[in-house]
Amino acid sequence: MNIVLLGAPGAGKGTQAQKLVEEFGLAHISTGDLLRAAVKAQSELGLQAKAYMDAGKLVPDQLVINLVKERLQADDAKAGFILDGFPRNTAQAVTLDSELAAMERNLDAALLVDVKPDVIVKRLSSRRTCRSCGYTAPAGVDVCPRCGGEMYQRDDDKPETIQKRLDVYQTQTAPLIEYYRGHSILKEVDGDRPVDEVYADVRALLTA
Numbered sequence: 525m526n527i528v529l530l531g532a533p534g535a536g537k538g539t540q541a542q543k544l545v546e547e548f549g550l551a552h553i554s555t556g557d558l559l560r561a562a563v564k565a566q567s568e569l570g571l572q573a574k575a576y577m578d579a580g581k582l583v584p585d586q587l588v589i590n591l592v593k594e595r596l597q598a599d600d601a602k603a604g605f606i607l608d609g610f611p612r613n614t615a616q617a618v619t620l621d622s623e624l625a626a627m628e629r630n631l632d633a634a635l636l637v638d639v640k641p642d643v644i645v646k647r648l649s650s651r652r653t654c655r656s657c658g659y660t661a662p663a664g665v666d667v668c669p670r671c672g673g674e675m676y677q678r679d680d681d682k683p684e685t686i687q688k689r690l691d692v693y694q695t696q697t698a699p700l701i702e703y704y705r706g707h708s709i710l711k712e713v714d715g716d717r718p719v720d721e722v723y724a725d726v727r728a729l730l731t732a
């Protein structure tokens with residue numbers, strides 16, 4: 525099963541991806557996580573990406589595409605993958621299609637986790653993220669329930685950057701909903717419900 529997850533930042537894509545990974549053994553390819561790891565490691569890519577990320581802008585396509593291409597070739601992605609946070613614009617989606625075609629693979633579904641913007645703003649501004657494993661939880665959780673790491677507020681989850689990220693989502697990423705509808709692989713769930721209810725729908729849609 526090869527899946528693309530769509531939805532605004534904070535819609536719950538990462539949480540649903542994690543559940544799919546646990547149940548179906550898919551590789552979880554989160555470009556946000558890969559970029560944050562590069563920033564932490566102060567690699568060349570991290571140094572190039574940081575300013576864009578801090579400003580809530582998209583990192584240039586070529587940097588992210590190279591990262592994804594490499595990750596898709598890895599052994600754990602052979603049995604199937606979930607792309608979380610990629611593609612973020614039409615150029616990335618077109619490149620993904622051609623890369624997959626070259627690998628004689630294809631996407632089975634583009635799953636939209638749909639949450640309205642006002643709910644997103646509330647969720648993101650109270651979101652805390654684990655420095656070690658990327659697990660997310662609401663403010664007030666100081667120790668990661670999954671790995672014991674320190675929970676912190678991502679710079680780009682601060683109010684001044686949230687609106688910028690939502691604008692970028694509306695203008696650049698939301699058009700992908702129609703792109704994948706046109707490819708007849710779009711599936712949609714209402715993400716403004718408890719995690720397990722959303723997952724029950726996700727599961728039903730993907731295994732139908």
Ligand code: AMP
Pocket residue numbers: 533555556557559576577578580581582583584585588608609610611612616680689
């Ligand atoms: P995320 O964790 O998916 O919200 O991503 C955090 C930040 O990483 C975004 O605001 C972008 O700056 C950058 N980023 C993640 N994925 C992409 C992508 N596919 N294309 C460009 N920039 C990305």
